Amino acid sequence: MTNTDSASKITAGHLARKAVVYLRQSSIAQVRHNVESQRLQYALKDTAKAYGFAQVEVIDVDLGMSASSGARVREGFKQLLASVALGEVGIVLSREPSRLSRTDKDWCHLMELCRVLDTLIGDADSIYDLNRLDDQLLLGIKGTLSVMELGTLKLRMQQGREAKARRGELGRALAPGYVMDADQRIVKDPNLRVQQTMAMVFSRFEVVGSIRQTHRWFHDERVELPVNKAVRGRFELRWQLPTMSFVKDVLSNPLYAGAYVYGRRPIKVVIKEGQTIKRQRSVQEPENAGVFITDHHEGYIDWSAYQRHRDTMRGNGGNFVQDDAALAVRSGHGLLTGLLRCARCGRKLHIRYWGKHGTAARYLCSGDFDRGGSYCLGFGGATVDRRLSEVILNAISPLGVQASLVAIAQSRGEGSDKRSALERQLQQARYEAERAFAQYDQVEPGNRLVSEVLEQRWNAKLEEQQRIAQELDALKDAAAELTPADELTLRELGRHFAEVWNSDACAMTLKKRIARTLINEIVVDIDAAQQLNMVIHWHGGCHTTFSMKKPMSGAVVHKTAIEDVELIKRMAQRYGDDEIARVLSKLGRHTGKGNRWTQARVATVRRKHHIAAPAAMDPDILNLAQAQKHTGVSDTTLMRLIRANLLAVQQVAPYAPLEIKRMDLDSEPVAGIIGHLKSTGRLVLTGDPSAEQAHLFQENQ
Numbered sequence: 001m002t003n004t005d006s007a008s009k010i011t012a013g014h015l016a017r018k019a020v021v022y023l024r025q026s027s028i029a030q031v032r033h034n035v036e037s038q039r040l041q042y043a044l045k046d047t048a049k050a051y052g053f054a055q056v057e058v059i060d061v062d063l064g065m066s067a068s069s070g071a072r073v074r075e076g077f078k079q080l081l082a083s084v085a086l087g088e089v090g091i092v093l094s095r096e097p098s099r100l101s102r103t104d105k106d107w108c109h110l111m112e113l114c115r116v117l118d119t120l121i122g123d124a125d126s127i128y129d130l131n132r133l134d135d136q137l138l139l140g141i142k143g144t145l146s147v148m149e150l151g152t153l154k155l156r157m158q159q160g161r162e163a164k165a166r167r168g169e170l171g172r173a174l175a176p177g178y179v180m181d182a183d184q185r186i187v188k189d190p191n192l193r194v195q196q197t198m199a200m201v202f203s204r205f206e207v208v209g210s211i212r213q214t215h216r217w218f219h220d221e222r223v224e225l226p227v228n229k230a231v232r233g234r235f236e237l238r239w240q241l242p243t244m245s246f247v248k249d250v251l252s253n254p255l256y257a258g259a260y261v262y263g264r265r266p267i268k269v270v271i272k273e274g275q276t277i278k279r280q281r282s283v284q285e286p287e288n289a290g291v292f293i294t295d296h297h298e299g300y301i302d303w304s305a306y307q308r309h310r311d312t313m314r315g316n317g318g319n320f321v322q323d324d325a326a327l328a329v330r331s332g333h334g335l336l337t338g339l340l341r342c343a344r345c346g347r348k349l350h351i352r353y354w355g356k357h358g359t360a361a362r363y364l365c366s367g368d369f370d371r372g373g374s375y376c377l378g379f380g381g382a383t384v385d386r387r388l389s390e391v392i393l394n395a396i397s398p399l400g401v402q403a404s405l406v407a408i409a410q411s412r413g414e415g416s417d418k419r420s421a422l423e424r425q426l427q428q429a430r431y432e433a434e435r436a437f438a439q440y441d442q443v444e445p446g447n448r449l450v451s452e453v454l455e456q457r458w459n460a461k462l463e464e465q466q467r468i469a470q471e472l473d474a475l476k477d478a479a480a481e482l483t484p485a486d487e488l489t490l491r492e493l494g495r496h497f498a499e500v501w502n503s504d505a506c507a508m509t510l511k512k513r514i515a516r517t518l519i520n521e522i523v524v525d526i527d528a529a530q531q532l533n534m535v536i537h538w539h540g541g542c543h544t545t546f547s548m549k550k551p552m553s554g555a556v557v558h559k560t561a562i563e564d565v566e567l568i569k570r571m572a573q574r575y576g577d578d579e580i581a582r583v584l585s586k587l588g589r590h591t592g593k594g595n596r597w598t599q600a601r602v603a604t605v606r607r608k609h610h611i612a613a614p615a616a617m618d619p620d621i622l623n624l625a626q627a628q629k630h631t632g633v634s635d636t637t638l639m640r641l642i643r644a645n646l647l648a649v650q651q652v653a654p655y656a657p658l659e660i661k662r663m664d665l666d667s668e669p670v671a672g673i674i675g676h677l678k679s680t681g682r683l684v685l686t687g688d689p690s691a692e693q694a695h696l697f698q699e700n701q
Contacts, residue, residue, distance in 0.1 A: 005401040010051055010091070014120060017090035018055035019048035022080055024099045028064040035096075038063070041122075044093045047122075053090065057083075077106065084113045091120040091127070097139065098146035107143045111136075165262035165291045173235055175255050177300065186260070186297040193424035195228045195300075200421065201225070202248050202301050202309070209312055209513065211251065215244045221418045224425075238296045251313060254286040257306035258299030263290025307513055334361035335385040335511055336522065342367075343525035343535075344376045351381065361385070377526045383551035384532065388522075391536070391546060392515060393498045422472045429468050433461035526550055560592045560605055568602060570652050574609050577602040579657070586655035622656045622665075625645070631665055631674055637683060644685050 023041045025031050031038070042382035048056045062076035075689065077100075092114065094100050100121075101107040114121055115130035121139060122128070128135040133612045164170040169184060181187045188195055200223070205214045224239040227246065254261050265280050284374050286292055294303055301309075315338065340349035342365040349363045361381030367374060440454040500506055523535040530550040537543055564584060577599040584597040591601055606613070628635050641647040642658075647670050650659040664670060677683045 009120060013118070015052050017052070017088055018057055019051070019091045019093060019157065020052035020080060020083060020089050021045050021048060021056065021058045021093045022062075022076065022100060023058065023060040023094075024062040024074075024076070025064060026066045031064045041095045041099070045124075048091065048093055051091070055111065061508070077101070081110065081113065084110070084117060086120050087117050089117075091122055092183075093122045096123050096146075097142045098149070101143070101146075103147065107147070108243055111139065111143070113287065128312050162262075162290070168291075168293050168296050170262060173228065173637075175250070175253055176237065178255065178297075186255075188298055188300075189226075191226075193421075193428055197223065197225050197421055198250070198256070198422050199300050201247060202256070202305070205251055205309060205312075206305075208518070210316055211244060211248050211313060214251075215242060218242055218247075220419075223418055224423045248313075251309055254306060256300045257303050258295055258297055259286060259303065259306075260289065260293040260296035261286045261289045266290070288699035334363070334381050335508070335515060335629045336363065336381070336388060337361075337512065339515065339519055339522050341521050341523050342376050343523045343533075349378070349524070377524070379526070379532060380551040384548070387548050388515075388546075389501065391512075391544075392518060395518060395538075395566075403471045422468060425565050426465065426468045426472060429461065429465040433458065433465050436461045446454040451533055561589070564589055565605065565609055567610075567653055568605055569611055571656060572606060572614055574614055574659075575657070576614060583653055583655050587653070622660050622662060624660070627660045627665060630662065633674055637677065640683065640685065641670060641673065646673065646685060 021044045023038070025034065025037060025624060037188050042058070042060075045058055056402065059076045059080055061079070062074045065072060065074055065076075080089075084092065092100075092110075097107075098502065102111060111121075111130055113119070115136070118131065120127055120129055123142075128139045130136050130139065158665055160172060174180065174186065177189055178186050179189050201214065201218075204217050205211070208214055208217065217223075219241055221243070225236050225242045225246070227240055227242070228235040229557055230236075250256065264284050264286065265282070266284070268279050268281050270277055270279055299306075334351040334353075337351045338348065340363055341347070342349060345365065345367060347365055347367070349365050352362050353360060357526070362378060363381050363384070364378040365376035367376035400628050436454070436458040440451065440458045443451045443454055445451065501511065518538060520537040520539050522537070525533050532548050532550050534546040535543055536546055567584065570578055571583065579601045581597040581599050584602070590596060605611070622630060624635055624638060627638055631638070638647065638660075638690045647660065648664050651657075652659075665674075673683065673685060
């Protein structure tokens with residue numbers, strides 16, 4: 001680059017400004033491993049000084065960044081354009097034109113600025129003055145060739161990858177549980193421990209039906225899974241407790257179902273703020289991928305099981321998917337959660353929990369409530385769950401004995417998943433201990449610097465082997481053999497399945513799994529007569545109808561009777577809560593919940609219905625005891641006067657206190673009759689025929 005022709009293009013005006021050396025490599029891998037290219041690019045700084053530039057600036061912030069269309073914005077290139085636009089740059093040096101740009105847009109922009117501001121461009125071959133037509137043509141051709149080179153290489157590589165992928169031969173980093181054999185075919189990992197633990201992920205999900213519960217089982221049982229870890233530029237298999245995302249990726253990966261899939265995340269180029277940006281779309285379904293080959297290799301599950309697991313996970317999305325109900329089996333009290341569908345709008349019914357303890361289930365269809373409307377329908381869950389439980393029991397009770405026999409067969413099996421995993425882990429620990437001993441045994445005894453380290457490793461492997469063996473022995477001791485009495489108990493449970501179902505010991509999660517196994521969904525509607533009409537869609541294609549009265553809410557069912565409220569209103573004007581409770585109890589009345597009336601319960605009804613407490617008693621109105629004291633006669637005499645309709649009396653309700661006015665006691669004829677009684681000792685009632693009858697014994701008169 002120091003030839004006479006190139007140097008002659010550099011003028012004093014160029015030397016008065018600074019020289020900029022621009023460095024770029026397309027990927028981080030090139031930065032780490034292709035260090036010779038970096039060395040040649042950094043050497044351009046010495047070249048600029050040889051040309052006579054006193055100030056040289058090196059821009060290397062774009063190392064590891066692509067310059068192709070849709071790549072991220074290059075801050076270093078933006079800095080270069082800004083310096084050129086300000087007239088600060090006399091020459092731009094780069095190892096080759098492709099380092100500056102791989103797109104026509106950026107290339108033309110830089111060339112236009114350099115031509116207008118008289119800035120030179122230099123590469124490994126020459127210096128170019130864009131105000132000269134020959135240099136402009138030559139540099140333009142180089143830039144065009146650079147762009148075409150990139151496009152051609154990318155097209156060839158992409159076509160090669162796609163052709164190989166269509167044959168199912170494109171080698172990539174395989175998920176744990178698979179390796180590539182000598183013929184570049186995907187096969188199961190020959191390590192039996194890897195095969196067993198990966199198969200265990202699918203078997204546990206089949207049982208619990210939830211990613212989170214599957215993840216918790218592996219942590220609770222301390223069962224490790226194989227995970228690919230990047231170590232020194234390549235993947236190595238490491239054993240560790242799985243993360244929830246790892247369990248989800250395993251269950252979602254069609255590779256484990258024997259399918260070869262390529263192109264599940266296609267690239268989409270968009271324009272944002274004048275820049276072309278590459279965006280990777282979300283993961284597509286395997287069937288919509290660019291390449292989809294079923295039965296490509298041996299799977300851990302078949303394709304039908306993969307589809308069933310995928311549907312289960314999609315339903316378990318809860319708040320993270322566009323679904324109207326959370327379908328995962330949880331421990332809430334709603335048996336039919338996720339099974340009910342509204343017959344009016346087709347939405348899944350939500351479940352809400354109410355009550356003092358937050359356990360009273362209520363099923364609701366949101367309708368257009370979120371848009372300012374109302375709910376489609378809603379009803380209490382406890383009664384409906386009980387009635388549907390009867391339907392489920394009628395369907396499966398005949399199979400109870402068969403289920404007991406299956407449980408007995410499983411109990412007699414080879415053992416739990418954890419036991420099998422520990423057995424494989426113990427085999428591997430023994431192998432690693434033997435290998436550590438072999439390494440230690442090969443070292444000369446006098447070489448203590450090496451033998452001590454290898455001895456420590458051997459001891460660590462032996463301790464690990466002993467720990468696993470002890471854990472396995474403890475697990476075997478805990479798993480007792482099934483006795484004949486246990487078999488008899490299991491058979492009896494099958495015969496009395498309904499009692500087991502209704503027992504408090506039967507977990508709600510188990511009931512829900514049974515319901516999900518039998519029922520696909522239940523379409524429900526409410527008619528004008530408040531009747532719940534359901535169509536039960538069973539797995540297998542059968543449909544049955546079911547109707548019941550809509551359960552009334554507790555506020556309606558346990559509402560105080562209107563007659564009782566009216567009685568409390570009338571009596572509350574004069575009597576206290578204790579007297580009102582006595583009258584209600586005498587009448588045989590009960591509260592809305594069926595309890596006997598007490599002073600506190602009467603007070604609660606008064607507060608609820610805003611019934612005021614009794615005011616001060618009217619002194620001119622007396623009860624029977626007060627009237628007896630006022631007149632000085634017995635209550636029997638007063639009652640005879642009342643029955644003879646000589647003394648007026650009022651009574652709010654049967655068994656309520658009698659109300660007698662003071663003025664009626666002090667006026668005729670009551671006052672005269674009472675006065676005659678006190679003076680003669682005889683009670684003479686006006687109109688009483690016994691008063692005029694002659695006495696049988698005159699001597700006694």
